[in-house]
Amino acid sequence: MNGNIATDFIMWFLFLAFFAYIMRELEIWRIIRDIERYISLYKSIRDKALVVTLNTFKEVAAKTKSRLDLKMLEERVMGLVESVLIEPVSMDPFGIVGKLKHIVLTGDRTATQEVKRLIPEASETDVENLKNLIAASRSLNIIYKSVDHVYRLGRKFKSIWLLYQLQALLPFVTEAMRALESSLEAFTNGFPVGDGAGPLLAARFIKKFGGNELKIEEIAEETIMAEVPFKNRKVLVIKAKGPSGVTGRLDDAFEEIVVKRKIPVKMVITVDAALKFEGEKTGTIAEGVGVAIGGLGIEKFNIEKTAAREKIPLYAVLIKMSEIDALSVMSREVCEAINVALKNVERIIEERSQENDIVVLIGVGNTIGISP
Amino acid sequence: MSEELRKRRFQAIVFHTFILVLSIIVVIILTLLNLRLGEDTGEAPNLMPFQIFILIIAFYSAMEVWRYYKIRIPEMSLVEVLKCNKCGYVEKRRPQKGDFVFKKVGECPKCGGVIFIESIYKEVKARKSER
């Protein structure tokens, strides 16, 4: 009888130990399964992006009736997707913005040339949209590859902590992947994206107060300026030149106005889309001071530099949205928020400038699907 | 995108329901077996650990089914608002490829003024609660 209880006890103990071990293994297995599921999702999104890009190339080629060597096309597009932008060395950061700008512009020009070489008759809008598609595919490719890299290392060295870390980051990565994925729809069709909130506001301002005899000039590459009268003031509206998907050279345009033409600007308002917090509603509007331009910070730096030298006050209006909202076709909330933001901009100009002043209004963002 | 998501959701629900049903059947069979053996020999083998283990699997699958069931996949539709310059006539339609905001698309059917695209946006029919 006693022996029976002892064996029972040992059996239970063994069972519990086994159970604990199994639970741990199950946990690892679950994490690996989870990560694998995400990675296969990322891969399918990346592949879809490549297919969409290639198909759009074919469509544009068919539209312009140019002949396309499919094999070469595939090779070239893959080459563009795998191409890298090497950032300048930052050990001695003096003058790094200028170098970075030079490299970015070179990359942009090269992409244009490559696309034009493939389809020489493509229109400007088509070229820009194709470039945007390639850029989206490139980002998707890089994200997929780096996640896959960490996952493989984690498995190879059986490092549960590496896998834990990767798993913890996946929500953010997935958000970025989804955003880029949904941008494909906008870029293939040429519809405005949420990031176009700034340019759309600028375009609405031009439309609302510009009247019929409006002067619009291309003040810098891919960038336009319109002189709009508003309540006895002169508002110089700067935005990227639509409806192709470009963000323009806003810093060059500002430099041209303030430094080369020596126009006495009294204030600058930048309007841009900004990333919202998860708890905030899409289309919330925030006001502030400073320059509201995202990205690498080149244009922000240059405008800040010029404005600080000339002592021009900088105001900003931000339209908040998620990353997905920013890159996919503009949502209704953002579209409606722009009208509210426009009212804010009008109020800021009225309250913070005097009559006969000259004000610069910059609509920041990708102007795809938004004219002029 | 939502098409693909819907397919994945359906597959996941089917898979986990299958596992759930299977494990419940196994538990029932084990219980019956235990009872029958107990009747026959008077001393039943202890199948408790297996039953608990399988019940945990069943519980996990049930949670997964519920989780996937709760996911609402948003339905998007693209809307294009056309507006007349003069009289304010407004019309909504689906945007076509190559359309852009402030593109002139024709004449107003009411006053003959210029109609242009006022805005292009995406409307969500059911708000998502995605993971």
Ligand SMILES: [Zn+2]
């Ligand atoms: Zn009309």
